[in-house]
Amino acid sequence: MGTKPHKGLLRGYYLYNSKHSIKIKGCYPQAQFVDYQAMPPEQKQQPNQNPPATPKIAIRTMKTDMDEYLKTARPSLGSMIAQTSAGLASDEERETNKLPAIIIFSVIGVAVLGGGAFFVSQFLKGGLSAGGGGQDANPPAQKISPPAPFFATETSRTITAKTNDRPGFVRLMADSMAEKEREGTVKRIVIKVQDGPQERFATISDFFDFWRIAPPQSFTDSRDAPLMVFIYYGRGGSRLGFAARARSPDRTLADMLAWEPGLLTAFTPLFFDEKTDATFAPFEDRTYRNIDWRYLKLSQDKDLGIAHAIFPASNLLIAAMSKEAMETVMNRLFDAR
Secondary structure (H helix, E strand, O other), X not given: OOOOOOOOOOOOEOOEOOOOOEOOEOOOOOOOOEOOOOXXXXXXXXXXXXXXXXXXXXXXXHHHHHHHHHHHOOOOHHHHHHHHHHHHHHHHHHHHHHHXXXXXXXXXXXXXXXXXXXXXXXXXXXXXXXXXXXXXXXXXXOOOOOOOOOOOOOEEEEEEEEOOOHHHHHHHHHHHHHOOOOOOEEEEEEEEEEEOOEEEEOEHHHHHHHHOOOOOHXXXXXXXXXXXXXXXXXXXXXXXXXXEEOOOHHHHHHHHHHHHHHHHHHHHHHHOOOOOOOOOOOOEEEEEOOEEEEEEEOOOOOOOEEEEEEEOOOOEEEEEOOHHHHHHHHHHHHHHO
């Protein structure tokens, strides 16, 4: 088989025959026949020999690994999507499984922190005692209400005094006595006693203790009786008085009669700065609206004295520092029935 050379470009050609010989025609004059069989092996051309392999890249990257994977595994698009979806689902499942544990540990953490804060607050306030129980050693004082009055009054005032503060109590009482009120009116004085962290309303025993009045020993059955202290504003000035419930009216009356010789000395603080006449006269019997009462007159010019009585309808012991004050209180006790 022969091929004509291209004019101007080639002047010869190679011809392979079945006997592996090359014959050159139409070449330059110096062209010769070349015996292919006689050629050394290193000069023989091997047209079917495979080209040299491309050297492998020494540095691995994500791109090179992906290229290698695509060349060897040749995955389809569907399988790649399925594997990606499975991976995402697995990640979501792991996150979902973590959620209950996170919630449980969060609740435990909040409970621990809350309990610690409560313990610290109680410890700082001194609420936790050595014996436990978590109760305050000094509980706050409860709100209390004064006892109901025995009779009506125009005005009322509440004073608070500590059990060991007699000067403070006397000063508050003197201020109340000095207040100006309309003539013929009565003011109630509510006495609240502070005994440490506790508060209570004064009994007749508290009233006597503030004034340093020592009643007879037989007077003890009425010492814790409810008390109503009042001030009567009359023509001669303001006069102090008190009323207390008598558990045994007959015995209380007997105790007051037995105490009469010492009443002037005992009740002198109740007159404040009011001057009394020196007298050695005994108590006199008086009657007002069929109620018997006893009276010691202490001034010839003013309505000043010591009056005491038992009002039987209410079993009340009444003491007042003037005749007018006693009669006014009896009138109001009749009105209160």
